[in-house]
Amino acid sequence: METYESIREWKELNITNFLDDIVSLNDFHDQVMLKVLEVASKKMEIGSAPCDFSWFITGSGGRLEQGLISDQDHGVIYEKSNAVNDLYFQVFGAEISKGLYEVGYPYCEGKVMSSNPMWCKSFDNWRAQLQEWVKDESWETIRYLQIFYDARVLHGEGEFMHQLKSFIYEYQLQHPILLSRFSANVEHVKNVIGPVGQLLVERHGLYHGCVNLKYSGFLPYVNAIRLLSIKEGVMETSTLARMNNLIKMQKYRSLLKYSDRNFVDLLTYRLTLSQVDSYSDTHYLHIEELNKNEQKDIKRIIKGGIKLHREVIVMMKKGGHNGI
Template sequence: MRDFIPKVDSQSYTALRSKREELLSSVSLNHDTLQSFHNELIGKALSIAIQTVEKESGPPPAPFTFFQMGSAGRQEQGVVSDQDHGLFFEGEGKIHQEYFLALGAEISNAMDEVGYDICDGKIMANHPTWCLSQEDWKKQLETWLEERDWASLRHLLIFFDSYPIQSLTADKSSENPIMPLKEMILERIQNDAPLFERLIQNTRRIKKYISPLGQFYTETHGPHYRSLNIKHAILFPFVHSVRLLAMKEHIIHVTSTKERLEELMELSELYATVLSPFYETYIEWLKWRAEWQLAHYPMDYDSSHYIPIDQLSSNQRKCLKKVVKSAYSLTKETSKILAKGEA
């Protein structure tokens, strides 16, 4: 059962940041609780940002949806998290984009003030690439599908993990307006074998992080010397593999790796048999990651992705090695399933 989620009633960014620091330890004991807390906190910051822009420039000129991507979109943020988000608005792009870019800038500022680092890749609603009208989003996605280089496909997959945190649509009873765009992506991919193969190749590029002798491959120089990059060694293999399987099976109503695995295991006996061990390992990993980050908090976002191997006990190393091996094995099992074309 999900733990109690404290309501966040603060009315300023500074107060929200204080509330975040005050409650972070308690809400991080449970993964679902932590995600709900992030959503609650960001939702409140979003409301203040909207009010701030309304005072300066008037109310939004068209219905819109604010959505998160990356770890936030997949509902798997750690104790420390950065920003990955975008805006989808109705109406004419040229007329309304200036307003929504200003709103995106205030939202980005709000989240930064509250404690979510600015995205180095500028995947935020204050950037024209991620703040578009419905029609322009279709054009953007079609361009990425046509270009099919690694940068374009990366952006496409980032968008596929989008999760709306607040939607002010014209029709309150309508479905999530992002869903038709995801449907468009899947329809194109499922009718274009070379394109899907291109996505599969990206998963196959995952490298090993444990040597044949059982040693971790860690950073060889720099500020994270002798540290394991858990984003590349664990998170990416799990996320990319499970996303591909979800795309194959047309699973778009959930975005988290955990829920995608649950949906897949419900589909067939093969999925249930093959994926069950990986599911259990991933759940254990989310708990382990939160505990480790809390024990070393505060830390910056970049440092949250590195674990100094020399600081781990023998038991901790054993647990980490299990997860790293599992993540790599999942990429191999995913390739087998996709090669067979059925599950």
């Protein structure tokens, strides 16, 4: 029987075989997490799952954009709430989080994990929570909605997730103000391009001389494309799959002309050039170690993301469904 320790050893032995291909790397992460889920299920002393459930991952895992090291972002949707089911999935969620940690996935600082009751609920309770989130005007609940929209079912019933995401889409059709709240939540971008076109690096600390690719590179693309996907009801979770769906629509072809190529290049740079010893390391790129062509390429990618992000935010401020 597999254990968390044996899964960790297998993961560490094999993961470096996938560092030249983001798709294969994320498929490998999926395999590891499913192995953890299987062991967690067998460790449950109160029996097997008492009802149908979905286990989903979100964040970079949900979007199929994980690097070498990734933290935990996951949750559970189970069929029906009652005393037996609630207790089972409370214990199961905690075991999953513990197992992932032991295999090498750090705990999520924001507690987006199955061990947190906020992210482990019955279908009806999830729907009630989403109804609260779409009406609440706080920054935090809008962030939660975006995290949920990036969720991808890794095990179990996919229809639960589809229905819940459809609720978000249908709600924003009737209440366009929700799109404005989404855009306000992600409006600001970390600009690392100086006034004369130079890359602005971190000046102090552990990442001195580095550019934060997460905030300056990835998030402008990820957030802009998620906004358009919510607006159009695109249910795919990966940024590239969302782009491919959106670019089929005539109104977005010009806007997204180079975005898919830029984003693929960005994923490749992170995999091949980042020096990674911890989860935080995956977000940084040491600029002085790049040649001139690579630095020029990074600036092109970052500028493209900022331009895309700016244009999408402007569109949303014009009224979302009236903007384009």
